[in-house]
Amino acid sequence: MTTSSLTTGPSWARLPRRHVPVLVTLALLLVMYSIGVSQYRAFSNVQVIFNIFIDYGFLLVVAVGMTFVILTGGIDLSVGSVVAMTAMVSAWLLQSGLPALLVLVIALLIGPALGFLMGCAIHFFDIQPFIVTLAGMFFARGMCTFISSSSIPITDGFWTTMAQHRIGDPRGNFVSIGVLITLAVVLVAAYVLAYTRLGRNVYAIGGNPQSALLMGLPVARTRIAVYTISGLCSAIGGILLSFYTLSGAPLIAVGMELDVIAAVVIGGTVLTGGSGYVFGTVLGVLVLGVIQALITFDGSLNSWWTKIVIGGLLFAFILFQRLIGIRYK
Amino acid sequence: MTDSRPVLTMTGISKSFPGVRALHNVDFRLYPGEVHALMGENGAGKSTLIKVLTGVYGIDEGTITLGDEQVAFSGPMQASAAGVSTVYQEVNLCPNLSVAENIFIGREPRRLGAVRWGEVRRQARQLLTRLDLDIDVTAPVASYSLAVQQMVAIARAIDVQARVLILDEPTSSLDAGEVAQLFRVMRQLRDEGIAILFVTHFLDQVYGIADRITVLRNGTLVGEYPTAELPQLALVEKMIGKELDVLERIEEQPRRELAAVEGGTPFVAVSELGRKGAVAPFTLNIHAGEVVGLAGLLGSGRTEAARLFFGADRADRGEVAVNGTPTSLRSPIQAIEQGIGFCSENRRAEGIIPDLTVRENMILAMQAARGWLRPIPRRRQDELVEQYIKALSIRPANPDLPVRNLSGGNQQKVLLARWLITEPRLLILDEPTRGIDIGAKAEIQKLVVQLSDGGMAVLFISAELEEVLRLSHKVVVMRDREMVAQLDNDDTVDADRVMQTIASGSQREEANQ
Numbered sequence: 062m063t064t065s066s067l068t069t070g071p072s073w074a075r076l077p078r079r080h081v082p083v084l085v086t087l088a089l090l091l092v093m094y095s096i097g098v099s100q101y102r103a104f105s106n107v108q109v110i111f112n113i114f115i116d117y118g119f120l121l122v123v124a125v126g127m128t129f130v131i132l133t134g135g136i137d138l139s140v141g142s143v144v145a146m147t148a149m150v151s152a153w154l155l156q157s158g159l160p161a162l163l164v165l166v167i168a169l170l171i172g173p174a175l176g177f178l179m180g181c182a183i184h185f186f187d188i189q190p191f192i193v194t195l196a197g198m199f200f201a202r203g204m205c206t207f208i209s210s211s212s213i214p215i216t217d218g219f220w221t222t223m224a225q226h227r228i229g230d231p232r233g234n235f236v237s238i239g240v241l242i243t244l245a246v247v248l249v250a251a252y253v254l255a256y257t258r259l260g261r262n263v264y265a266i267g268g269n270p271q272s273a274l275l276m277g278l279p280v281a282r283t284r285i286a287v288y289t290i291s292g293l294c295s296a297i298g299g300i301l302l303s304f305y306t307l308s309g310a311p312l313i314a315v316g317m318e319l320d321v322i323a324a325v326v327i328g329g330t331v332l333t334g335g336s337g338y339v340f341g342t343v344l345g346v347l348v349l350g351v352i353q354a355l356i357t358f359d360g361s362l363n364s365w366w367t368k369i370v371i372g373g374l375l376f377a378f379i380l381f382q383r384l385i386g387i388r389y390k
Numbered sequence: 391m392t393d394s395r396p397v398l399t400m401t402g403i404s405k406s407f408p409g410v411r412a413l414h415n416v417d418f419r420l421y422p423g424e425v426h427a428l429m430g431e432n433g434a435g436k437s438t439l440i441k442v443l444t445g446v447y448g449i450d451e452g453t454i455t456l457g458d459e460q461v462a463f464s465g466p467m468q469a470s471a472a473g474v475s476t477v478y479q480e481v482n483l484c485p486n487l488s489v490a491e492n493i494f495i496g497r498e499p500r501r502l503g504a505v506r507w508g509e510v511r512r513q514a515r516q517l518l519t520r521l522d523l524d525i526d527v528t529a530p531v532a533s534y535s536l537a538v539q540q541m542v543a544i545a546r547a548i549d550v551q552a553r554v555l556i557l558d559e560p561t562s563s564l565d566a567g568e569v570a571q572l573f574r575v576m577r578q579l580r581d582e583g584i585a586i587l588f589v590t591h592f593l594d595q596v597y598g599i600a601d602r603i604t605v606l607r608n609g610t611l612v613g614e615y616p617t618a619e620l621p622q623l624a625l626v627e628k629m630i631g632k633e634l635d636v637l638e639r640i641e642e643q644p645r646r647e648l649a650a651v652e653g654g655t656p657f658v659a660v661s662e663l664g665r666k667g668a669v670a671p672f673t674l675n676i677h678a679g680e681v682v683g684l685a686g687l688l689g690s691g692r693t694e695a696a697r698l699f700f701g702a703d704r705a706d707r708g709e710v711a712v713n714g715t716p717t718s719l720r721s722p723i724q725a726i727e728q729g730i731g732f733c734s735e736n737r738r739a740e741g742i743i744p745d746l747t748v749r750e751n752m753i754l755a756m757q758a759a760r761g762w763l764r765p766i767p768r769r770r771q772d773e774l775v776e777q778y779i780k781a782l783s784i785r786p787a788n789p790d791l792p793v794r795n796l797s798g799g800n801q802q803k804v805l806l807a808r809w810l811i812t813e814p815r816l817l818i819l820d821e822p823t824r825g826i827d828i829g830a831k832a833e834i835q836k837l838v839v840q841l842s843d844g845g846m847a848v849l850f851i852s853a854e855l856e857e858v859l860r861l862s863h864k865v866v867v868m869r870d871r872e873m874v875a876q877l878d879n880d881d882t883v884d885a886d887r888v889m890q891t892i893a894s895g896s897q898r899e900e901a902n903q
C-alpha cells in the first residue's frame with residue numbers, strides 16, 4: 062500500500078495547507094513594504110522596522126497570548142482591559158512608594174490570576190469564552206477607573222530607564238529594551254507551542270476537543286492554561302505599555318482586543334482553532350505596523366484609514382481561509 | 391486464560407441517561423491473556439459499558455475493580471494512566487494533527503521537556519509497520535480515509551503499556567487483510583498477557599479471535615460463555631432474544647438476474663469518468679432497478695468513484711448521461727435534482743447532525759430537495775419517520791431524541807433513513823451496514839432488495855463481499871483506484887473469484903454492456 066492509494070477526499074488535504082496562510086501574509090507584508098520603499102525614500106531605513114517593533118511591541122506580546130487562546134478555538138476579549146489595568150496598577154503602586162521590583166511582581170500576577178479564573182469558569186461551568194472574557198473585560202476596565210479616574214504619571218527611576226534606554230548601532234538605529242522583551246516572549250511562545258506537550262495539547266483541543274478528551278489529553282488543564290497565558294501576556298504587554306507611556310491611564314488600550322484578534326487572524330491563525338503559528342502572529346502585527354507607517358508617511362491620510370484597511374484585510378483573510386478550507390470540523 | 395484471577399471486574403453496573411436505562415445491573419469480568427468479545431444489538435449498552443469503565447460517564451451503581459484495587463476513573467486520562475487503553479467506537483483523532491502526532495500525543499518521547507519529533511516519526515512508522523501500514527506519518531490525519539484513521543487510532547492504543555486493551559468496533563471500516571493483520575497483533579498482545587475487550591457485529595470475527603463472549607441485551611446481562619461452547623445460532627438468539635428468520639430468508643434468495651434489469655436506456659451512464667489522483671477513468675451503466683456492487687480493498691477508490699456520481703467531488707474528465715441525456719454532476723445539489731442520493735460512509739463528518747433530533751435528521755434531505763420554502767406537513771413527517779423507525783428498528787423509537795444520544799449503529803440507521811425517505815432514483819450506499827447489528831443488517835438488505843424491485847437503482851459499496859454478492863446484479867471490482875472488472879453476478883461468481891480479481895486485477899474482464 063502506498064500513500065497515494067490510501068488517501069481519500071479532496072486532493073487539497075494532501076498539500077501542506079497549514080503553511081499557506083502564513084506564506085500569504087508574508088507575501089502581503091513584502092508587497093506593502095516594497096510599496097513603501099518605492100514611494101518614500103526614508104521608508105527603506107531599518108529604523109522604520111525597528112519603530113514598528115518599538116510602537117507595537119506590547120501589542121505583539123498580547124497577540125502571542127491571544128494566539129494560544131484562538132488555537133484552542135477560544136477567544137479572549139479581556140486583553141485590552143487587562144493591559145490597561147496592569148499599567149494602572151503599576152502606576153498607582155509606584156506612586157504610593159512601593160519598590161519597583163515588588164510592583165513588577167504584583168503587576169505581573171494580576172493578569173494571569175484573572176486569566177486563570179476566566180479559564181476555570183469557561184471550562185468547569187461550560188460557559189462561552191466570549192461571555193466570560195467579556196465579563197473579564199468589564200471587570201478589568203472597571204478596576205482601572207476604580208483606582209483612579211484620571212491618568213497617573215510614572216516617575217520611578219527603573220521605569221524611566223526602561224523607557225529611555227536605547228540599544229543601537231553606530232549608525233543611529235536603535236531599539237528599546239521593550240523590543241528585546243517582546244522578542245524573548247515570541248521565542249519562548251514559539252518553542253512552547255512547537256516542542257512542549259502543553260503546546261501540542263493546545264493544537265489538539267483546537268482540532269477536536271471531544272477527541273482530545275477521549276484520547277486522554279488534559280483538556281481542563283490546557284484550557285485553563287491558555288487563558289492564564291493570555292493573562293500573563295496581557296500583563297507583560299501592560300508593563301511594556303507603561304514603559305512606553307510612563308503613565309497609567311484608565312482609558313488606554315480601549316478596543317485593543319480587536320486589533321489583537323485582527324493581527325492574529327491576519328497572521329493565519331484560524332478562528333475555529335487548531336491551525337496557526339506564533340510566527341504568523343508576528344507577521345500579522347507587522348502588517349498592522351506597516352499599514353500605519355505607510356499612512357503616517359503619506360501624511361495626508363486620516364489615521365482612520367488604518368482601521369479601514371485592517372477591516373478590509375481581515376475580511377479578505379477570513380474569506381481566504383474559508384476558501385482553502387482550513388476547517389477541520 | 392493464563393491467570394485464574396480477573397484483571398478487571400465490573401459488578402452490578404447500572405447507568406441511566408434521561409429517559410433511557412442504558413445499563414442495568416451488569417456484571418463483566420476480563421482475564422489477563424484473553425480476548426473477550428462483548429456482543430449485543432445496536433443500543434444494547436456495549437459502548438456505554440466501556441465509557442462507564444473509562445470514566446467518560448459516571449456510574450449510577452456498581453463497582454469496578456482493576457487488579458486488586460477498586461477504581462472510579464474521572465476520565466480517559468486517568469484510565470489510560472492506570473493501564474486501560476481504549477479505542478472508542480467513533481474514530482477519535484485530531485484531524486489537524488499529523489498521523490505521527492495523533493499516535494503519540496500526550497506521551498511523546500521527550501528530552502528535557504522538548505518533544506523529539508524525529509523520534510516521534512520514527513516510532514510512529516515502526517508502530518504502523520506492525521499493523522502493516524506504510525503511509526506518510528507527517529501528513530494530517532484528516533487527509534486519510536476512515537479506514538486508515540481507524541488503524542491510526544488502533545496504533546495509538548496498542549502502543550501504551552496497557553494491562554487492558556479495549557477496542558469498540560475497531561474493524562467496522564477495515565477490509566479482510568487489515569482485519570487479519572489486526573488480529574495477528576491482538577493475538578500477540580494477548581499472548582503477552584494483555585486482556586483485550588473487543589466489540590464487533592461480525593460474528594465470524596468473534597469466532598476467529600475471541601476466547602469468551604459476554605452478551606448484553608437491552609442494557610442487561612444475558613450471560614458469559616466460552617466461545618467454543620456457544621454455537622453461532624445460539625449466540626444470535628441470545629443477542630436478539632428470539633430466533634432470527636429474516637436472515638435465513640435472505641441467505642436463501644436466488645442470485646439476482648442481471649438480464650432482467652438490463653436493457654433499455656440506463657438511468658445513469660458514465661463513460662471515461664475520472665478525477666486525477668482519486669480514480670482512473672471508468673465506464674459504468676446503472677439501470678433502473680439494478681443493484682451494482684462495488685467491491686475492492688480499502689483505498690481502492692470505491693468511495694472516490696461514488697463521490698463522482700454524486701458530484702461531491704468534481705470529475706475532471708469523462709461524460710455523464712442521465713436517462714440518455716448528457717449532463718454534468720458538478721455539485722451534490724445537481725445530483726439530488728437528478729434523483730441521486732448518497733449515504734456517506736463517514737457518518738460523523740459528513741452525515742449526522744448530532745444536535746438535531748432523529749426526526750429532523752431524517753427529514754433533512756427530503757426537505758432540501760423540496761426547497762426550504764415548502765415545509766413538509768407535520769403529519770407527513772410523522773408518518774415517514776415512524777415508518778422508517780420501524781422498518782430499520784431504530785431504538786429508542788423516539789423521533790424527538792437528539793441523534794447524539796443514540797448508539798452508533800442507530801445513528802447509522804437514521805442516516806440511511808434520511809436518504810431512503812427521499813426515494814431517489816439512484817441511491818449510493820457507502821458502507822450502509824457498518825456498525826449495524828446482524829438483525830438490522832438483514833432488514834437493511836431486505837429493504838435494498840425491495841427498493842430495487844420497485845425500480846430504484848442502487849450503487850452498493852461494502853467491505854463485506856458476501857453482502858455485495860447477495861444483493862448485486864453486477865459486481866464492479868476496484869483496485870488501486872482503477873475499475874478492473876465488471877462481473878455479471880451469476881453462479882460462476884463467488885467470493886473467491888472476486889478476491890482473485892482484486893488480487894490479480896491484471897486481466898481486465900470485458901464489461902457487460
Ligand SMILES: Nc1ncnc2c1ncn2[C@@H]1O[C@H](COP(=O)(O)OP(=O)(O)OP(=O)(O)O)[C@@H](O)[C@H]1O
Nearest residue numbers: 407412432433434435436437438795796797798799
Ligand atoms: N450520551 C447519551 N445520552 C443519552 N442516551 C444515551 C447516550 N449514550 C447512549 N445512550 C443510550 O444508551 C443506550 C446504549 O447505547 P450504547 O451506545 O451503549 O449502545 P451500543 O451497544 O454500543 O450500540 P452500537 O452497537 O449501536 O454501538 C442506547 O439506547 C442509547 O440511545
Ligand SMILES: [Mg+2]
Nearest residue numbers: 437479797798
Ligand atoms: Mg457502540
